[in-house]
């Protein structure tokens with residue numbers, strides 16, 4: 001069948017809307033009519049070339065929601081008409097990680113930056129017969145898409161898909177960065193660095209975990225202001241500006257936890273974050289850095305790491321299993337405990353994805369969402 005999708009042909013580059021040929025779902029796969037897809041900053045990392053996939057052209061997008069329209073052979077647990085979210089880490093259910101409830105670390109995560117499906121073939125093709133890669137086995141920037149059953153999470157049908165889609169990445173990732181990775185406790189002083197689509201949900205997670213003070217840090221003034229509506233108690237433009245207040249609140253010791261969710265992770269931000277936490281405190285690293293840029297982290301003193309017993313915790317997908325986390329987060333939304341509608345700053349058509357990307361880079365949105373016709 002035919003579908004229209006946002007395609008990246010070279011990085012750095014921009015999304016181009018192209019008509020592609022989409023195969024029938026194969027063994028263990030489903031055809032999904034997409035309803036909405038959020039724009040996460042991780043998508044942009046592929047445009048600018050900070051992160052790469054093994055093959056171009058590439059259809060991007062990984063924060064999607066849609067409706068199952070066809071079920072391929074050997075699919076269990078899904079029916080035509082089911083409402084689904086996409087998981088950017090597939091879950092096989094059998095590897096060591098899945099078997100121990102850590103589906104966010106499923107061994108199939110190793111292939112999400114290659115571009116083909118699990119069996120090594122592609123479902124999307126150009127009219128010239130060229131195979132088209134999909135990001136994270138997904139590629140949600142397409143009106144229609146074929147997904148492996150490992151990559152889909154079924155959700156209740158009474159939740160609007162154009163807000164539910166945000167749970168597929170930003171909400172689960174941010175919320176779990178606070179509740180799991182930072183393990184925020186009642187009364188804690190928590191700093192969230194970068195309050196966009198992911199960080200705003202770290203604020204929500206910290207709020208629900210009972211944090212005493214939640215300090216939002218973002219250079220964009222609107223973000224500083226919006227964070228207060230999601231549970232932040234104060235906002236600052238930089239970690240440096242926030243440091244005086246953190247010291248004041250903690251008798252000079254530092255934050256119980258600092259959660260790093262800025263657009264792009266740099267070594268300087270890791271160093272500043274490390275210095276900002278108290279002894280025994282936790283620095284959560286959720287943001288993604290340029291894949292190849294490594295080297296010294298200024299301020300990361302190995303002696304202090306051991307002697308002050310600080311913890312640096314990387315966090316993938318909020319350290320939660322998507323099939324457990326997504327329905328729970330959506331239940332909180334239905335109960336009025338979790339803000340999702342307010343996360344969507346602006347809706348776009350697929351053809352407006354260039355504008356949506358520009359707005360993401362300029363920090364104009366908490367989240368921009370592509371809504372399909």
Ligand SMILES: NC(=O)c1ccc[n+]([C@@H]2O[C@H](COP(=O)([O-])OP(=O)(O)OC[C@H]3O[C@@H](n4cnc5c(N)ncnc54)[C@H](O)[C@@H]3O)[C@@H](O)[C@H]2O)c1
Pocket residue numbers: 039040041042043045169170173193194195196197198199217218219220223238239261262263264265269285286287288289315316317318360363366
């Ligand atoms: N670990 C994971 O599983 C995972 C999952 C999703 C996204 N991510 C990553 O999380 C990061 C955030 O994604 P997002 O979609 O929320 O991005 P976003 O663009 O929506 O938000 C990032 C925010 O950081 C702010 N910012 C930029 N530089 C800053 C700085 N130096 N200090 C403080 N704030 C700063 C921006 O103004 C913006 O508000 C990205 O790197 C993304 O790739 C990681």
Ligand SMILES: [Zn+2]
Pocket residue numbers: 040041042043062063169170
């Ligand atoms: Zn994402």
Ligand SMILES: [Zn+2]
Pocket residue numbers: 090091092093094095096097098099103105106107108
């Ligand atoms: Zn697995």
